[in-house]
Amino acid sequence: MALEVKNVRKVFSINKDGIEVLKDINLNIKDGEIVSVVGSSGCGKSTLLKLLIGLEDVTEGDITINEKKPYEIDSTEVGMIFQEARLFPWKSVYKNIEFGIARKDIPKKEKKELVNHYIELVGLKGFENALPDQLSGGMKQRVSIARTLINKPKILLLDEPFGALDAFTKINLQNEMLNIWEKEKTTMIIVTHDIDEAIYLGHKVVVMSPKPGIIQKEFKIDISRPRSRTSDDFDYYRKKIYKEFFGENIANIEYII
Amino acid sequence: MKSSNSKRIPDNRITAFIISIILPVLIIALWAVGSDNNWFNQSIIPTPHKINLQFSKVIEDGSLLKHITVSFVRVIYGYVIGALAGVVLGILVGLFSKLDQAFILLIGVLRPIPPIACIPLFILALGIGEDSKIALIFIGAFWPCLLNTITGIKQADSKLIEVAKVLGKGKFIILKDIILPSALPSIFTGLRLGISTAWSCVVAAEMIASSVGVGYLIMYAREMSKPALLFIGIIAIGIIGLLIDLFMQFLQDKIIFWELSRGGKNGT
Numbered sequence: 001m002a003l004e005v006k007n008v009r010k011v012f013s014i015n016k017d018g019i020e021v022l023k024d025i026n027l028n029i030k031d032g033e034i035v036s037v038v039g040s041s042g043c044g045k046s047t048l049l050k051l052l053i054g055l056e057d058v059t060e061g062d063i064t065i066n067e068k069k070p071y072e073i074d075s076t077e078v079g080m081i082f083q084e085a086r087l088f089p090w091k092s093v094y095k096n097i098e099f100g101i102a103r104k105d106i107p108k109k110e111k112k113e114l115v116n117h118y119i120e121l122v123g124l125k126g127f128e129n130a131l132p133d134q135l136s137g138g139m140k141q142r143v144s145i146a147r148t149l150i151n152k153p154k155i156l157l158l159d160e161p162f163g164a165l166d167a168f169t170k171i172n173l174q175n176e177m178l179n180i181w182e183k184e185k186t187t188m189i190i191v192t193h194d195i196d197e198a199i200y201l202g203h204k205v206v207v208m209s210p211k212p213g214i215i216q217k218e219f220k221i222d223i224s225r226p227r228s229r230t231s232d233d234f235d236y237y238r239k240k241i242y243k244e245f246f247g248e249n250i251a252n253i254e255y256i257i
Numbered sequence: 258m259k260s261s262n263s264k265r266i267p268d269n270r271i272t273a274f275i276i277s278i279i280l281p282v283l284i285i286a287l288w289a290v291g292s293d294n295n296w297f298n299q300s301i302i303p304t305p306h307k308i309n310l311q312f313s314k315v316i317e318d319g320s321l322l323k324h325i326t327v328s329f330v331r332v333i334y335g336y337v338i339g340a341l342a343g344v345v346l347g348i349l350v351g352l353f354s355k356l357d358q359a360f361i362l363l364i365g366v367l368r369p370i371p372p373i374a375c376i377p378l379f380i381l382a383l384g385i386g387e388d389s390k391i392a393l394i395f396i397g398a399f400w401p402c403l404l405n406t407i408t409g410i411k412q413a414d415s416k417l418i419e420v421a422k423v424l425g426k427g428k429f430i431i432l433k434d435i436i437l438p439s440a441l442p443s444i445f446t447g448l449r450l451g452i453s454t455a456w457s458c459v460v461a462a463e464m465i466a467s468s469v470g471v472g473y474l475i476m477y478a479r480e481m482s483k484p485a486l487l488f489i490g491i492i493a494i495g496i497i498g499l500l501i502d503l504f505m506q507f508l509q510d511k512i513i514f515w516e517l518s519r520g521g522k523n524g525t
């Protein structure tokens with residue numbers, strides 16, 4: 001599903017005078033494209049995703065997802081994975097994932113097969129009855145991913161999904177997301193603080209800057225998949241994006257990386 | 258590692274139990290020694306032996322059980338209605354901010370009034386029979402349930418509600434699967450506070466106007482100058498209060514099972 005963001009502006013009214021969180025946002029995302037969004041804290045990345053999924057309304061401008069407005073889109077079609085796993089502490093792994101099913105007309109037996117399939121997909125077989133507080137951080141995020149994927153959404157919005165995880169778990173889950181993309185060609189928008197992650201996953205990296213949140217630059221990432229983080233191509237984009245953030249005359253980029 | 262760990266838990270429990278009975282045993286021992294040496298005025302503080310005799314008597318003639326049962330039934334009546342009213346109203350007030358605004362002043366003014374201050378009014382309005390006592394217990398149970406339910410409902414995590422909205426879930430599902438479970442720990446705090454106030458209220462009501470019940474038993478013992486009976490009444494109130502709270506704690510651990518897996522929280 002294609003996604004179009006046109007001249008979007010978002011103002012939150014905290015006191016009488018509102019604060020402009022997003023300004024002049026224009027984005028064109030093609031069907032099956034993975035777009036990474038990077039930007040400093042508070043520049044409106046989460047707000048952008050909330051606008052896309054209809055949790056917030058735009059102040060000005062238009063968002064269209066296959067000719068429809070965000071609030072008209074069926075929740076089986078667009079899914080969102082949050083930074084925190086946001087699991088229900090009173091529901092078992094099984095019940096948490098089952099809760100993700102947005103379709104209402106699904107027969108019991110099919111439901112059960114579906115839930116079990118996704119439990120297996122995220123490698124949590126044997127943990128069906130565990131409660132969220134009995135899981136590690138990485139396992140929790142897997143449950144949360146399964147809960148979203150169970151609808152096979154055509155568009156997947158990810159808000160710093162792996163931010164709280166250690167490097168190993170993170171890389172594993174990134175590869176799992178790419179596997180899913182290979183199979184389903186899901187359109188993905190992934191917000192991240194991690195420039196390597198942005199380059200590794202995205203067909204496109206969008207750099208935002210704050211106050212008000214605008215799109216500073218878009219980079220098309222021309223590296224064939226599977227990508228290697230240690231390749232020269234990768235390093236080329238890494239340097240370009242770091243320069244975009246920290247300016248041309250930064251003393252030693254290698255050092256920061 | 259694992260086996261020594263799992264072994265330590267029951268050990269800890271036994272130690273905790275032993276530590277917890279040290280003080281009561283000491284007090285009783287001191288009491289017995291003091292009584293033998295005439296440290297206390299026996300017309301106020303009877304000897305443990307006298308209490309024992311009195312205890313067998315009231316058990317045998319069934320009068321203690323009768324008083325306890327009457328008080329208990331009153332508590333159950335008033336508590337069930339009061340807690341139900343408190344929780345239901347609390348859910349509504351917690352959910353709808355307009356209702357919250359409508360009730361905020363009323364609740365603010367009425368809440369600080371101790372239920373016991375209402376006894377004269379209730380007697381005037383409802384007579385000295387069962388109704389005035391149940392009304393008092395109702396009030397005693399109602400407030401903690403109401404206030405804690407409101408808090409619990411308002412505390413529901415907006416991030417979890419967002420998850421449900423993104424999944425296209427309706428209002429009823431959000432209430433049933435998110436708001437109510439998040440509020441349950443707080444509601445339970447209210448229920449536990451409520452039953453202990455209800456239990457205090459019944460004793461107070463019976464002391465003022467009654468011819469049966471544990472509160473009455475205490476007043477009767479004073480009038481008849483039977484300190485042993487008076488002590489039995491007081492201790493019975495304490496023990497029943499403890500049993501009720503243990504039962505509520507047991508229920509809480511069963512119903513709010515997910516709090517147990519967080520470890521630590523051992524109830525209060």
Ligand SMILES: Nc1ncnc2c1ncn2[C@@H]1O[C@H](COP(=O)(O)OP(=O)(O)OP(=O)(O)O)[C@@H](O)[C@H]1O
Binds near residue numbers: 012043
């Ligand atoms: N509901 C709201 N009401 C008022 N202001 C808000 C609201 N949500 C977000 N904001 C403000 O909008 C700005 C952008 O917030 P947002 O959460 O989109 O940032 P972000 O780019 O996702 O930051 P981070 O990387 O730290 O997650 C912040 O200044 C925040 O205070």
Ligand SMILES: [Mg+2]
Binds near residue numbers: 047
């Ligand atoms: Mg954010």
